[in-house]
Amino acid sequence: MRKTIYLGIAALVILALSAYYLSQQPGAIQRTTTPTAQTTAATTTTTTPSSVGTVEVVDALGRRVSVKVPVSRVVALGPGALRLVVYLNATDKLAGIEGIERRPPQGRDYGYILWAKNLTSLPVIGQGGPDSPVNFEAIMRVSPDVIIMSPVLANSPDQVQEETGIPVVVVSYSNAVGGVNFTTLFQSLRTLGIVLGREERAEELIRYMESLIQDLNRRTANITQRPKVYVGAISYKGGQPFESTMANFPPLVLLNTPGVADNYGIPPGAKSTGRHF
Incomplete structure (x- = not known):
């Protein structure tokens, strides 16, 4: 943990x-x-x-x-x-x-x-x-x-x-x-x-x-059990509520870990608000 x-x-x-x-x-x-x-x-x-x-x-x-x-x-x-x-x-x-x-x-x-x-x-x-x-x-x-x-x-x-x-x-x-x-x-x-x-x-x-990207990839590429992660309150032209999320959230991508939003048809990098996951 x-x-x-x-x-x-x-x-x-x-x-x-x-x-x-x-x-x-x-x-x-x-x-x-x-x-x-x-x-x-x-x-x-x-x-x-x-x-x-x-x-x-x-x-x-x-x-x-x-x-x-x-x-x-x-x-x-x-x-x-x-x-x-x-x-x-x-x-x-x-x-x-x-x-x-x-x-x-x-x-x-x-x-x-x-x-x-x-x-x-x-x-x-x-x-x-x-x-x-x-x-x-x-x-x-x-x-x-x-x-x-x-x-x-x-x-x-x-x-x-x-x-x-x-x-x-x-x-x-x-x-x-x-x-x-x-x-x-x-x-x-x-x-x-x-x-x-x-x-x-x-x-x-x-x-x-x-060098940091390569280091994180080396540490996480072969992890078999990954947590289910939702990233909320992603800002977009100012602060947004918890329902605001993002597909392919960069820190998760660096950790080779998919986010919940990745599975809902949201384009990579795009913001989404008002969804219930």
């Missing part, structure tokens, strides 16, 4: 604690020369380095975006975008933050970094939160070189790029809201690593998370 509890706790915190731990390590690596680069869903290639140039990346929505480098000023819009900037140790490039990021940091590992570095005093560039409208004027006032954006805002990335004249790079954790697909997450980290000059940091994070 105690072993089961320990494994459950390990899986539950892997998505945040691993990156938070690495965000505390000294020696964030900054690129001194900037190559022209292009990233795809599977590979990243670079050409001969130069001190100043342009990188072309393919973002989480498959959009090809050209960004002038080196980038010195950046803003992050929408749930999850700022978190990745913090994990990459690129907070020195932040030109502003969303209003929602000024709340106390409890429950957000990256929030403690913002408070410790007094980044909550940066100019507010919008409301923040899912489906929130983009404040074009506030963004343009802080003159970022690039906008990092999650795909769940009221405005499309193409509209934001057209209205501001600033390159927009979309990052994502999964195709399903609230889910985690590590291929998608790792590609977003690599894309941001290129844009922000943090390629080696991105690979450091990815290697560490992969």
Whole structure:
């Protein structure tokens, strides 16, 4: 029983604690020369380095975006975008933050970094939160070189790029809201690593998370008797009641353990409310 509890706790915190731990390590690596680069869903290639140039990346929505480098000023819009900037140790490039990021940091590992570095005093560039409208004027006032954006805002990335004249790079954790697909997450980290000059940091994070994933798989792959698990009160654009659940809940997937919701036709990663299990 105690072993089961320990494994459950390990899986539950892997998505945040691993990156938070690495965000505390000294020696964030900054690129001194900037190559022209292009990233795809599977590979990243670079050409001969130069001190100043342009990188072309393919973002989480498959959009090809050209960004002038080196980038010195950046803003992050929408749930999850700022978190990745913090994990990459690129907070020195932040030109502003969303209003929602000024709340106390409890429950957000990256929030403690913002408070410790007094980044909550940066100019507010919008409301923040899912489906929130983009404040074009506030963004343009802080003159970022690039906008990092999650795909769940009221405005499309193409509209934001057209209205501001600033390159927009979309990052994502999964195709399903609230889910985690590590291929998608790792590609977003690599894309941001290129844009922000943090390629080696991105690979450091990815290697560490992969080692934890492999460790959990090794511990749980051959367990024959597994508990029946229901995950309740899954948040979706805010707090939800106990009936709110999720298929393929990431910590359970990491433990090779199916959840009750997996058997009710709910698409992987999707939320469901109002069911009685």
